[in-house]
Amino acid sequence: MSNSIFGWLTIILRRDLLIAFRRSATYITPLIFFLIVVTFFPLALGPQESLLSSLAPGVIWIATLLASLLAVESIFSEDFRDGTLDNFFISLEPSFVLVFAKVLIHWLITGLPIMAASIIAAIVLYLPFDSFLPILLSLILGTSFMSLLGALGAALSLGKSAILSAIIVLPFSIPTLLMGTSVITSSINSQDYFGFLMIMGAMLAIGIPLLCLLTVEALLLNYD
Amino acid sequence: MTRIWKILKQWFIEMGSPPLFYNWSSKIIPWLGITTLVLLSLGIYWGLFVSPIDYKQGDVYRILYIHVPSAILGESIFIFMAICGFINVIWRAKISGMMLKAAAPIGMSFTLLVLVTGSVWGKPTWGTWWVWDARLTSTLILFFIYAALIGLHSTIEDKTKADRAVSILSIVGVAIIPVIKKSVDWWQTLHQPSTFTITSSPSMSPEMYLPLLICLLGFYMFFAFSLTLNLRNEVLDRERSKAWVKQNFNS
Amino acid sequence: MLPNLKVENLSCVRSEKAIFENLNFDVFPGQNIEIIGSNGSGKTTLLRAILGLIRPENGTIRWLDDDNNFNEYRTYDCFYQGHQLGIKNLLTVFENLNLTHNAKGLKKEKIYKCLERVGLSNINDLASSLSVGQRKRISIARWLLKDFKIYFIDEPFSALDDEATNLIERLIIELNTEGCSFVMTGHRPSQVNASRIEI
Numbered sequence: 001m002s003n004s005i006f007g008w009l010t011i012i013l014r015r016d017l018l019i020a021f022r023r024s025a026t027y028i029t030p031l032i033f034f035l036i037v038v039t040f041f042p043l044a045l046g047p048q049e050s051l052l053s054s055l056a057p058g059v060i061w062i063a064t065l066l067a068s069l070l071a072v073e074s075i076f077s078e079d080f081r082d083g084t085l086d087n088f089f090i091s092l093e094p095s096f097v098l099v100f101a102k103v104l105i106h107w108l109i110t111g112l113p114i115m116a117a118s119i120i121a122a123i124v125l126y127l128p129f130d131s132f133l134p135i136l137l138s139l140i141l142g143t144s145f146m147s148l149l150g151a152l153g154a155a156l157s158l159g160k161s162a163i164l165s166a167i168i169v170l171p172f173s174i175p176t177l178l179m180g181t182s183v184i185t186s187s188i189n190s191q192d193y194f195g196f197l198m199i200m201g202a203m204l205a206i207g208i209p210l211l212c213l214l215t216v217e218a219l220l221l222n223y224d
Numbered sequence: 225m226t227r228i229w230k231i232l233k234q235w236f237i238e239m240g241s242p243p244l245f246y247n248w249s250s251k252i253i254p255w256l257g258i259t260t261l262v263l264l265s266l267g268i269y270w271g272l273f274v275s276p277i278d279y280k281q282g283d284v285y286r287i288l289y290i291h292v293p294s295a296i297l298g299e300s301i302f303i304f305m306a307i308c309g310f311i312n313v314i315w316r317a318k319i320s321g322m323m324l325k326a327a328a329p330i331g332m333s334f335t336l337l338v339l340v341t342g343s344v345w346g347k348p349t350w351g352t353w354w355v356w357d358a359r360l361t362s363t364l365i366l367f368f369i370y371a372a373l374i375g376l377h378s379t380i381e382d383k384t385k386a387d388r389a390v391s392i393l394s395i396v397g398v399a400i401i402p403v404i405k406k407s408v409d410w411w412q413t414l415h416q417p418s419t420f421t422i423t424s425s426p427s428m429s430p431e432m433y434l435p436l437l438i439c440l441l442g443f444y445m446f447f448a449f450s451l452t453l454n455l456r457n458e459v460l461d462r463e464r465s466k467a468w469v470k471q472n473f474n475s
Numbered sequence: 476m477l478p479n480l481k482v483e484n485l486s487c488v489r490s491e492k493a494i495f496e497n498l499n500f501d502v503f504p505g506q507n508i509e510i511i512g513s514n515g516s517g518k519t520t521l522l523r524a525i526l527g528l529i530r531p532e533n534g535t536i537r538w539l540d541d542d543n544n545f546n547e548y549r550t551y552d553c554f555y556q557g558h559q560l561g562i563k564n565l566l567t568v569f570e571n572l573n574l575t576h577n578a579k580g581l582k583k584e585k586i587y588k589c590l591e592r593v594g595l596s597n598i599n600d601l602a603s604s605l606s607v608g609q610r611k612r613i614s615i616a617r618w619l620l621k622d623f624k625i626y627f628i629d630e631p632f633s634a635l636d637d638e639a640t641n642l643i644e645r646l647i648i649e650l651n652t653e654g655c656s657f658v659m660t661g662h663r664p665s666q667v668n669a670s671r672i673e674i
Contacts, residue, residue, distance in 0.1 A: 007579050015566070015574035022565040083559030090526045090555045091576045152396065156389050160379055167375055168393065171368040172400050175407040182414055196410075203403060210399065214392050217313060221388055223528045224489065316530070382489075 008093045012101040020109050026074065030067045031113040037063040038121040049126045056125035057184035060135065061142070061177050063121070064114055068143055069169060071110045072150035073162040075102050076219065080158055085219070099212045099219070103147045111143030127188070134187035141200040142180045148211040149173055155218035175203065240319035242459045243468040249452050256449040263442030270435035284348050289436060291341040293443040294334040298366060301331030301447065305373075306398035309391030321387025322462065324394065325377060326454035330447060332370035338363055358412040362405045369397050383462055477539055478503045479624050479656060480525070485534035487517065487524055494520050495674045498534070502625055507647070507657040507669035516674055518660035519558065522627050525658070526555055552577065554623040558630065560614040564603035568595055571602055571613050577620045589619040593642065608639055615643060618650070626650070626657045632665050
């Protein structure tokens with residue numbers, strides 16, 4: 001049985017990744033968007049090194065949240081429009097796995113590129129080399145939680161404006177924002193940041209089952 | 225045990241059916257209204273005119289009799305909504321969905337009232353309308369979450385669908401609000417030593433405490449009162465094509 | 476002989492309006508049901524209610540399992556084809572078949588054979604380059620991936636040329652002899668041998 005779930009997971013992953021790679025915009029746009037938002041801060045605030053490096057954790061995280069919200073709408077919309085989603089739900093495969101796979105794909109095509117770009121952002125915002133590891137660690141946990149939340153937002157606002165899913169998701173992403181920036185700030189001040197990471201991990205651990213189940217419920221709503 | 229459960233369930237189903245609800249709620253509305261009026265006028269009169277003056281803040285502190293109850297209400301209404309949402313998602317009880325819809329604007333208004341009274345209170349005591357204090361910040365976020373729920377409801381045309389969507393979101397909300405509060409606390413201690421603590425007056429005298437309690441009860445009754453009124457409107461609106469509504473309003 | 480599926484007293488209410496009420500029918504192996512109705516009469520809703528995508532207000536749907544018991548849950552895969560065919564433009568013809576849940580664990584040869592049976596030879600072309608008729612053929616090829624007991628097809632005959640219509644009719648007869656049943660919807664009765672329900 002576990003083997004068959006795994007088989008299904010790989011089918012969805014292969015299918016969606018193939019589509020994503022053949023349409024390069026899906027993974028490039030969040031990346032470019034992230035870099036543009038990061039660039040805007042020095043332009044707006046001036047290029048002083050001390051100012052920028054003290055604001056950098058917040059800048060990186062705000063850019064991350066906005067960029068990962070950008071692609072949220074596409075998580076389910078195409079499959080819903082062309083009827084693939086109906087078939088997924090009608091099959092005997094667990095729909096929980098479907099949502100999980102979709103979240104994973106969203107993370108692979110937005111979270112991962114953003115993590116790569118965050119190092120560039122850290123360099124141009126004059127963050128010390130020591131903070132790169134905490135930035136990456138906090139982004140791994142934070143962007144995956146954002147993908148989970150984003151999937152719920154996308155399911156609730158399926159077929160409606162993208163701004164609606166942003167309004168739904170953003171208030172709920174505040175703990176991620178606060179914890180994520182705290183990790184980076186503490187590491188710059190050479191304080192212990194591990195506690196914040198653990199909280200982010202705990203949020204992710206509770207979020208995966210809870211949010212995936214609620215997303216299934218929210219998706220089924222669209223058929224009523 | 226199962227029999228009690230069955231009887232309870234039956235009772236809930238009957239009480240929740242729209243025509244029956246409309247009937248029995250019309251009987252309790254006057255009582256709710258009267259208790260609200262009595263409790264609120266007693267509590268506010270006592271708080272504003274009778275209770276002793278605060279030796280540090282003077283008369284300004286009396287805004288607390290509005291501020292604190294609305295803060296408590298703003299949060300407990302959210303918990304109430306999440307319970308309604310849970311019932312709506314699991315058992316698809318229509319009335320609980322309507323309750324959720326009816327409670328949301330009330331909760332949002334109370335949260336707005338907390339923010340407004342808080343900044344009015346803050347100006348004379350701290351000299352500023354707003355500080356990024358942990359409690360203020362998490363109340364503001366609660367306000368945003370209310371706005372998200374109401375916004376989501378208004379974008380879905382089918383009312384029952386909208387109820388269920390908001391139910392799902394309110395469950396997420398109630399799970400994440402404690403996390404928000406905690407993380408805002410940590411965030412604040414990380415960024416600045418907290419200069420203001422609103423957990424003031426740890427030893428409140430009973431003359432100050434009692435009217436606050438009465439005000440709080442009055443606010444709860446007000447919530448019950450306005451919720452019932454809202455809910456009756458909602459029920460009528462949704463069932464306007466049903467026979468019982470037409471009968472009620474033609475005769 | 477026992478029916479594979481029993482639908483009893485099925486009713487659905489949406490937005491305070493009854494979409495269909497008290498529908499009763501059985502689906503026996505090798506027999507077809509055609510649901511006839513105009514646009515917006517709830518044909519798709521009916522299929523979705525039977526397959527468990529939405530909760531009906533009333534009635535039961537019972538499925539036969541391997542031990543000849545009727546259950547309210549399904550123990551085997553059914554084939555469902557909605558209004559939209561679920562064909563991805565950026566996948567090739569072969570991938571459009573291979574990367575669906577029904578093709579899980581199937582060998583490549585089996586998929587080639589399915590495509591051959593519906594007359595698709597350009598299996599490495601992207602689906603975006605195909606004509607409407609060819610896209611329809613991909614969806615028909617999916618019917619053949621496994622032995623489904625019941626096929627639920629939403630409007631199989633809409634917007635088809637004669638050749639494809641013939642192909643579908645031939646396949647339905649073929650699959651019927653193997654004991655598969657079809658539950659179809661349509662605006663007007665088709666040429667297929669089926670008992671008809673009007674909603």
